[in-house]
Amino acid sequence: DINLDALINRDIRATVKKLSLGGCLVECNQPINDSDPIHLTFSAFDEEFHLPGRVIHLAGPNQYGIRFEPENDDQVLRLVNAIQKIQDASISRRSARLKIKQEAFLDKTPSLLTDLSEGGCSLRTSHSLHPGDIVEVQFFLNEEEIHLAGQVRWTGQNGVGVEFLSPDPTQIGDISRFLTKKDPPSSETP
Numbered sequence: 001d002i003n004l005d006a007l008i009n010r011d012i013r014a015t016v017k018k019l020s021l022g023g024c025l026v027e028c029n030q031p032i033n034d035s036d037p038i039h040l041t042f043s044a045f046d047e048e049f050h051l052p053g054r055v056i057h058l059a060g061p062n063q064y065g066i067r068f069e070p071e072n073d074d075q076v077l078r079l080v081n082a083i084q085k086i087q088d089a090s091i092s093r094r095s096a097r098l099k100i101k102q103e104a105f106l107d108k109t110p111s112l113l114t115d116l117s118e119g120g121c122s123l124r125t126s127h128s129l130h131p132g133d134i135v136e137v138q139f140f141l142n143e144e145e146i147h148l149a150g151q152v153r154w155t156g157q158n159g160v161g162v163e164f165l166s167p168d169p170t171q172i173g174d175i176s177r178f179l180t181k182k183d184p185p186s187s188e189t190p
């Protein structure tokens with residue numbers, strides 16, 4: 001998932017949530033007329049895109065699936081390049097992880113944080129959970145309280161893997177800074 005600020009027909013604020021070569025999923029601040037052609041404007045990696053398209057389905061309240069109708073090959077090539085950069089950034093974010101042993105709370109149950117990345121974490125816990133469960137994860141990094149909602153992705157004998165859901169960008173920044181400070185292989189303990 002991504003979050004790119006966008007405009008539909010130059011006046012309706014929207015967020016691009018998913019992006020592909022053929023279209024996108026947008027969330028708007030108001031309903032749009034899904035029978036009219038639309039014009040979507042957004043920026044990605046310092047490039048501005050102006051793409052015509054049509055609503056092809058309603059995905060939820062003020063959420064629309066849009067099929068792009070590009071006017072030329074240049075638009076398609078630029079879009080391919082932007083999507084590749086988004087995917088590369090996503091892979092890079094997921095690969096920055098750190099093995100850790102730190103107290104945490106999982107739905108208010110004391111647990112042990114054992115692995116941390118910007119996208120999620122692993123915890124040892126006595127709390128009985130199942131894949132798909134929505135949970136609350138709480139821990140401290142450098143005296144900053146991190147409090148995130150997540151979804152259980154896997155469960156094991158003593159622990160669970162949690163993917164953070166719609167994380168607060170400030171808290172993800174705190175996690176990222178923590179990971180980059182702790183990540184070098186020569187991390188020494190006094």
